Amino acid sequence: xxxxxxxxxxxxxxxxxxxxxxxxxxxxxxxxxxxxxxxxxxxxxxxxxxxxxxxxxxxxxxxxxxxxxxxxxxxxxxxxxxxxxxxxxxxxxxxxxxxxxxxxxxxxxxxxxxxxxxxxxxxxxxxxxxxxxxxxxxxxxxxxxxxxxxxxxxxxxxxxxxxxxxxxxxxxxxxxxxxxxxxxxxxxxxxxxxxxxxxxxxxxxxxxxxxxxxxxxxxxxxxxxxxxxxxx
Numbered sequence: 352x353x354x355x356x357x358x359x360x361x362x363x364x365x366x367x368x369x370x371x372x373x374x375x376x377x378x379x380x381x382x383x384x385x386x387x388x389x390x391x392x393x394x395x396x397x398x399x400x401x402x403x404x405x406x407x408x409x410x411x412x413x414x415x416x417x418x419x420x421x422x423x424x425x426x427x428x429x430x431x432x433x434x435x436x437x438x439x440x441x442x443x444x445x446x447x448x449x450x451x452x453x454x455x456x457x458x459x460x461x462x463x464x465x466x467x468x469x470x471x472x473x474x475x476x477x478x479x480x481x482x483x484x485x486x487x488x489x490x491x492x493x494x495x496x497x498x499x500x501x502x503x504x505x506x507x508x509x510x511x512x513x514x515x516x517x518x519x520x521x522x523x524x525x526x527x528x529x530x531x532x533x534x535x536x537x538x539x540x541x542x543x544x545x546x547x548x549x550x551x552x553x554x555x556x557x558x559x560x561x562x563x564x565x566x567x568x569x570x571x572x573x574x575x576x577x578x579x580x581x582x583x
Contacts, residue, residue: 356537360538363398367422376378402427414508414553420532421528421534462507481517513553
């Protein structure tokens with residue numbers, strides 16, 4: 352049984368890398384952002400992942416804030432919106448062979464922790480992407496969480512949103528690590544739930560809005576986990 356599980360995970364991982372290769376090969380030949388969107392749909396198709404959306408996407412949202420558990424979170428988000436997303440990612444990823452191309456080609460935004468210089472560049476990049484009609488999309492936890500508990504949200508999302516008074520929409524993914532988890536080498540097809548929460552305009556006068564948002568998103572997550580058998 353363990354061998355079958357490992358083979359299943361290897362299959363899923365291969366298909367994810369296949370879809371990534373598709374982006375690299377086709378990015379300059381397809382209108383933006385269709386190469387990335389098609390690649391993300393390929394991941395869902397080959398991994399037999401279905402998504403149930405709840406709530407309504409705000410067409411005027413300028414920033415999406417998401418919780419993060421799995422490497423498939425990005426692909427799921429790309430398929431539930433038609434918007435051109437500009438992902439904020441750790442600077443180290445931009446220097447990794449192969450993976451670096453995936454974030455450099457669409458001009459995603461690198462961020463370096465604990466660096467004032469990086470913060471200045473982050474704000475400049477955010478403004479540029481917003482001016483080009485893209486939606487800033489960020490995992491404020493900074494890394495994948497586990498055990499159904501969101502990690503503390505890092506300040507970068509709030510600083511950028513406050514600076515430009517962005518319209519922010521939170522999106523909560525429910526238990527995506529149970530479908531694909533690279534750390535535990537686990538893969539399982541199924542139905543993922545993605546919940547759009549109400550959007551709001553960032554206000555720097557409200558110094559606690561990011562912390563309060565984490566509490567709100569965790570409460571939504573906990574409520575869904577308590578009834579997960581209803582839609583799994």
